[in-house]
Amino acid sequence: MKKIALFFLVFLFLLTPGIAEAESGRELIENSASFNDKQVTLQGEVIGVMIRGDSALVNLFDNGVAIGVWCRAEDARKISVIGDYRHVGDTVLVIGTFHMACPEHGGDLDIHADNFTVTAIGRELDRSTSLSLLTLSVTFVASAIFVVFFLRRIRKEKEKIVPWPFQ
Amino acid sequence: MGLRKFSLRAFLKKNFDFITGILSEAGLTVLIMGIAIAICLLLVFIKSVI
């Protein structure tokens, strides 16, 4: 019985099409030819969503590289936070077909998602002003104002005919 | 003092050279892209025939 089950599992495994598991977006870019037209898995931060009719283009950022993923519009609508300076975007797991030069999308590199899952919701980042930097900037601005008026006064005292700095 | 009525005809007449100049330059880019698309079409056709 066990042997039959094992044989059946091996048979099923041999029947499934090649699935290449991508470690990262960088690996997909650097080894595009080997992943071309194969199923890949990519997990990344959402940095852009563009809904176009029934489909949507979602840009995922992973390991310093961003890749465009085409998915259904209803999947894209599940995204709540898009990553930017003040936000970490939703994390999305995509399983789909990788195209090095997609014939459907004008030769662009993309992934056509078969499976699109939001695995983590994004959040807002704390971007409060650093007190030390604020103090430094105030110091510099005050110094600039001081230098302008101080040098102007010295000039006047020495009776040099020097143009006003902003003339 | 009342506001002068805006006349599209007067505006176009005054800026005729500027507007036609912009259109000429747009025409140049359309020409370039038209030639480019024609080249791409021709190349794909030639390859399909070969």
Next chain:
Amino acid sequence: MILPLEREDLKVIGYNLRNICYLVAALLFLPIAVAVVCGEFDTVPYFLIGSAIGIILGCILSFSLYTKREMELKHAIVMAALAWLIAPLLASIPIWLANATASYIDASFESISGFTGTGLTLAVDIDHLPHSINFLRHFLQFAGDGIGIIVISLSILGRTEMGSVLAFKGEAKEIGIRPSIVRTSRIIIGIAVTFLVIGTVLFTAAGIREGLDFGTSVFDGLNHSMTAYATGGFSTHSQSLLYYQSIWFEVVAMVLMIMGALNFNLHYAVLGGKRREILKNIEVRLLLFGLVTSGLLISTNLLFANMYPTTEALFRKGVFHAVSAQTTTGFQTVYPFHFMLMWPVFSMVLLSIAMIIGGCANSTSGGIKMVRIGVLLKSLGREIKRALLPRSAVMTGTFHNIDDIPLTDKIVRSAALMAMSYLILFSVGAVITAAYGYSLEDSMFETASALGNVGLSCGITSPSMPAGLKVMYMFLMWAGRLEIIAVLVLFGFVIFGLRKGVRR
């Protein structure tokens, strides 16, 4: 005879640099407005510090180097060369403070790439940069390359003395639109702003059509309009225009890139009623020929290499990158690694040649420039004719560039000198890059991109690239923007000064 350097020479140069410091300080206030609108108040100190340093430096130069002596040609050229170093170094302060790059040298690289309209980037994580810093990167390209910092300062100052004329020439711009340099400067700004507005509207419309929200469409539209017209190539996203995967974005970009690559004088003539100039002008004809030829050859190569088998893909990859290279813009819809690892060598070489040739003179483009190529080709034709005709035959020739200009030996010599200097610098740059272990075609590609102020990258330019290469590319971008001669004059100025010493 070259006169020995005097202290007054250094004072003239230093004193006149004060306006560049004040100008950069003023320009750094614009991103503050963007920061406030986008709620990025934590970034405001970066720009205040940069601006304050610019003002302090300008005041020190103004006070300590005050002189009444008039600028001569040598002063103007050296001043222009130094202005194009000082301005980026000041503008790099906010970029470095914002941690947009890994180090200060990377921030300087980014700033020089911005000001010179190159577009090679060492920014880390562009997609998460503050809007204000991203705006600064794009605005530097518009102000530096789209208009020119000396042009801006002259139009504001309103001076018409000889020094202004010479400084204008020192920035590698030819005089000719209007007799008054101030009027010319203001016309250049007017033309740039016109295309900025048109471009912003078109990009915004494309963004809304492709599913972006209104705010993002306007922000991205404004920034891309600045860098497309300035033929700079910076983008608000790490994927460049590939982020949008949109033919509309690419078409609008191509329109603006071509507009940016046309001579300012041509724009002035055409917008002033001389519409026939568009087809009569030697540079437009050569640009048209260059775009069609490079587009045709690159597309053919890509098609028969089975890279992009459809018409749309050929247009959006082959033609788009041919236009991006020829106009020296640098927008890419292909990952840099793919240029290096997947594109055929023939296409890479063609792109390199297109980058070296460049766009029209007196435009936002880099490269050797079409007018010089035209002059050299016409001169070559004339020499061939001369050999075939009797010795007593008198050879004349003209070329049409707004006016009919006689093809004199002086013009031919000037074009040949510049082209030769360019090619020597290109060769040295390519060899040095190759010495770092990169392949020759990739080295040629990246060097052509830096020297021509293009910005297309095959992957060599990255934060991890050797520091020596970063410094070399900064030099190439700077030299390319000034069309090399100003840089050579600066070196001559320093060398003669060192040899003979500085007299009181």
